[in-house]
Amino acid sequence: MSPAHDKHDMDTGNPVLAAHFARLRESEQLTAPAITRRLAVTETAAVRQWRLPSLPRAAAATAIAATVLVLLWQPAAEDPATIYLSILDQQSWSSDALLDVSEALLPALAPEPDFYQIDINFDLDSYAN
């Protein structure tokens, strides 16, 4: 008779039934699948299941780290004179581009561009013919 009956059941169980169940337990224990094999399979599946949900977590962590790096990283300030001269070297440039360079930072050696005025006289009569 099991202690469970003594503690919790005033009827103190049933020896005949207990014997039946004991025999059933003994018989079924013989058919029990091996615990090591089952747990090995289960653990493998558990690890696989653990890894799959962790993928989005890893991706999120990578994305956060990348965002932080981008925010922290600032490109080195370019020399204003270099910017200014590179603009002047261009084949065409607009005055708006020059606004990118602070006037106070302009190097003294870099002359402001001259203004060229080109007078074009059209001989309208030659076109009329």
Next chain:
Amino acid sequence: MAPTLIQLLERHHTQSWGWSLACCDWQHALAEDALQEAYLRVLDGRARFGGRSSEKTWFFGVIKHVAAEQRRKHARQGLLQVFYRHRAANEPAVEAAPDLELDQSSQALRQALMELPARQREILHLVFYSDLSLAEAATAAGISVGSARTHYHRGKQRLQQLLDEQP
């Protein structure tokens, strides 16, 4: 040193197997699936021990829950197979345990248990087979202790009667 989770599962494995069989009406394939799934849920953390009962009682509750899910799933599949008449002749169907492995007494007990209402069968199995107290059996079955006591007494009388009626 406190036993690890694996050690706890190993310690109760044979009784867990017996309980899984009982929860699945002694259908081996279903019982294996249920036990496997219960292990999986414990190991990957989907089933967590809350400390409100013993580990064994808690794990038996997990098995019962998983087995109920497996039975419902199996029943749905069975209904679909019948409805569409697609059950192939060589399809591996879920079968009861081979009775040849059981002695006459065990076969008689299984047969008698199957004739009992599910609650009575559960409580008797938990108490007599797994050596749980009535309070533990009630926790594992998810019912009150008073209800478990009633099922226990009625089930015991009925089971004894059924066994006496058998040749």
